[in-house]
Amino acid sequence: MPAMINQYVARKVALKDMQPCAICSKPSTTVLYNASGPDWLYTCDIHLQDNPQFASPIYSTEYNEALGKLKLVKSKIERLASAKNQIGSWDGWVTKIFSKKEKQKANSSENRESTTTETADAPPEVEGDPDTLLETQAEYGKILDEVAELRRTNRKYELAKIMFESRVLKKRTDQLNRERYLKEQENYSNTDPEELLRKHAFPSVPRQDKQ
Numbered sequence: 572m573p574a575m576i577n578q579y580v581a582r583k584v585a586l587k588d589m590q591p592c593a594i595c596s597k598p599s600t601t602v603l604y605n606a607s608g609p610d611w612l613y614t615c616d617i618h619l620q621d622n623p624q625f626a627s628p629i630y631s632t633e634y635n636e637a638l639g640k641l642k643l644v645k646s647k648i649e650r651l652a653s654a655k656n657q658i659g660s661w662d663g664w665v666t667k668i669f670s671k672k673e674k675q676k677a678n679s680s681e682n683r684e685s686t687t688t689e690t691a692d693a694p695p696e697v698e699g700d701p702d703t704l705l706e707t708q709a710e711y712g713k714i715l716d717e718v719a720e721l722r723r724t725n726r727k728y729e730l731a732k733i734m735f736e737s738r739v740l741k742k743r744t745d746q747l748n749r750e751r752y753l754k755e756q757e758n759y760s761n762t763d764p765e766e767l768l769r770k771h772a773f774p775s776v777p778r779q780d781k782q
């Protein structure tokens with residue numbers, strides 16, 4: 572039997588198929604299903620949110636790429652905003668020029684081309700362009716929405732390590748019980764099969780709600 576991998580998908584079942592939540596025992600229509608087991612456990616939706624002691628979301632490549640883009644745009648905004656602040660503080664800019672002029676005066680005997688340096692003191696306009704900052708902020712908002720949507724629609728989870736280990740153990744026990752049942756059935760073929768089934772009730776795979 573191949574090893575079970577720690578990858579569960581949250582599914583909805585019909586109301587009539589509700590079963591107790593594995594954590595709080597309240598009836599729930601959400602089931603975490605693991606095709607590699609197969610394994611499944613019912614859970615309230617609330618336990619899947621910010622609850623790494625139980626389960627953590629496994630996000631898509633698309634989500635991680637969007638997150639990377641978000642970080643880049645954020646640092647661009649910081650850069651643009653700080654450039655804007657430099658222009659904004661007019662006093663600071665003027666002070667800088669004056670202190671530069673003072674220095675230039677101090678060694679003016681060597682520097683006769685002070686007029687040409689004047690243009691170099693002009694404030695940076697391209698980077699601090701308010702439109703660019705606004706556009707970048709708008710782009711940031713758009714990516715943020717995208718990230719939020721990908722988070723909201725994520726259905727893949729991995730169980731906390733201890734939790735998953737207990738599931739693997741349970742799976743193994745179930746398998747042993749099943750084998751014992753089949754052997755028993757073989758050995759006591761005279762026994763009423765109905766009675767055997769009653770003695771060994773096996774759970775059936777949850778069916779996904781059609782909605």
Ligand SMILES: [Zn+2]
Nearest residue numbers: 592594595615
């Ligand atoms: Zn619960």
